[in-house]
Amino acid sequence: MDDKNSTWYTVKRFLLIIAGALLMAFDLNTFVHAGGLVPGGFTGLTLLIKECALRFGGVSVPFSIILFVLNAIPAAISFKYIGKWFTIYSGLMVILTGLFTDWMPAMFIQVIQLHDELLSAVFGGILNGAAICLCLYAEATSGGTDFIAIFISEKYRKDAWNYIFAGNCVILLLAAFLFELNRVLYSIIFQFTTTMTLSGMYRGYQQRTLLIITGKSREVYELIREMTNHAATSFSGIGRYEMAEREMLYSVVSAGEVNALVAAIKRLDPDAFINVLKTEQLNGRFYQHPKD
Structure with a gap:
């Protein structure tokens, strides 16, 4: 940036x-x-x-x-x-x-x-x-x-x-x-x-939802916070294939930030499973970069 x-x-x-x-x-x-x-x-x-x-x-x-x-x-x-x-x-x-x-x-x-x-x-x-x-x-x-x-x-x-x-x-x-x-x-x-x-x-006014399943949830959250100034919500669950505990991070970011963020997450955790969804409508607090 x-x-x-x-x-x-x-x-x-x-x-x-x-x-x-x-x-x-x-x-x-x-x-x-x-x-x-x-x-x-x-x-x-x-x-x-x-x-x-x-x-x-x-x-x-x-x-x-x-x-x-x-x-x-x-x-x-x-x-x-x-x-x-x-x-x-x-x-x-x-x-x-x-x-x-x-x-x-x-x-x-x-x-x-x-x-x-x-x-x-x-x-x-x-x-x-x-x-x-x-x-x-x-x-x-x-x-x-x-x-x-x-x-x-x-x-x-x-x-x-x-x-x-x-x-x-x-x-x-x-x-x-x-x-x-x-x-x-x-x-x-x-x-x-x-x-x-x-x-x-131009995708500056569009948002994307990230669902990230990772074994490094704390590190991935800090990365999201640092790169986008957006937060995330974590959910605990069980990965049925390996029957191991997993955490899923849910975060919404601007569409223009997705590619760089996903690449950074994969460098941090190559085994992370990331699903990117198009966000049609968003209500609630969402950080907007200041105009000045």
């Missing part, structure tokens, strides 16, 4: 944010623009406001200005309640995405000239998911509704993603009312592809 106070860690976060912002801006100017898509969250709302201003008011408002205004209050809430550096890096992602989207040279935009809405929705969703993953690997977010969801989750211990999904549905309904229904349907494919890409590439 990187030292959060090291220069390399800071440089890596900056590079990931810049790469994520560039990729998202490229996606907005190519696949999203070509397919007339409406992404979820504040990005989709920004595009919707921008198009309404142009179509009904004849005013061309820069993408970045609308995005910055929409993110101002959520960013202030995040800075106060979630974390200073987390918000600063997330804000940097928002700023760079807005500026890159407005300033990206036409020569790069013209690389993608698609006339197929389905291809735009699928590949645009993949690029969008990859851009968000880069941002998450930098321990930041792409702003907007992510600020709101994390704030509600950490302050009130409630899952806010259903509310975010409802907000996205409202944006899509407005787009369907104002523009064309097929744009909305392709936008749903775009959002679904984004979600699937995120699920496959």
Whole structure:
């Protein structure tokens, strides 16, 4: 795990944010623009406001200005309640995405000239998911509704993603009312592809349950505690094959910690029997790494 106070860690976060912002801006100017898509969250709302201003008011408002205004209050809430550096890096992602989207040279935009809405929705969703993953690997977010969801989750211990999904549905309904229904349907494919890409590439918000049968339960528990800061519960039993006493440790850890932890346990106890289960739902106290 990187030292959060090291220069390399800071440089890596900056590079990931810049790469994520560039990729998202490229996606907005190519696949999203070509397919007339409406992404979820504040990005989709920004595009919707921008198009309404142009179509009904004849005013061309820069993408970045609308995005910055929409993110101002959520960013202030995040800075106060979630974390200073987390918000600063997330804000940097928002700023760079807005500026890159407005300033990206036409020569790069013209690389993608698609006339197929389905291809735009699928590949645009993949690029969008990859851009968000880069941002998450930098321990930041792409702003907007992510600020709101994390704030509600950490302050009130409630899952806010259903509310975010409802907000996205409202944006899509407005787009369907104002523009064309097929744009909305392709936008749903775009959002679904984004979600699937995120699920496959980033596992930071997923958990895994470990069932470990070992003769070195105390040492294995200390290892789990040291590597993940998670605890474990032990159960005593009888191994029927050898009719010998055994202990089973039950622990839930973050999905991204599993491979390194299992390898360390096997080095400590080569005879350990480890079953890794996907955790669908978790209630109760679970250690979350601090945002700062």
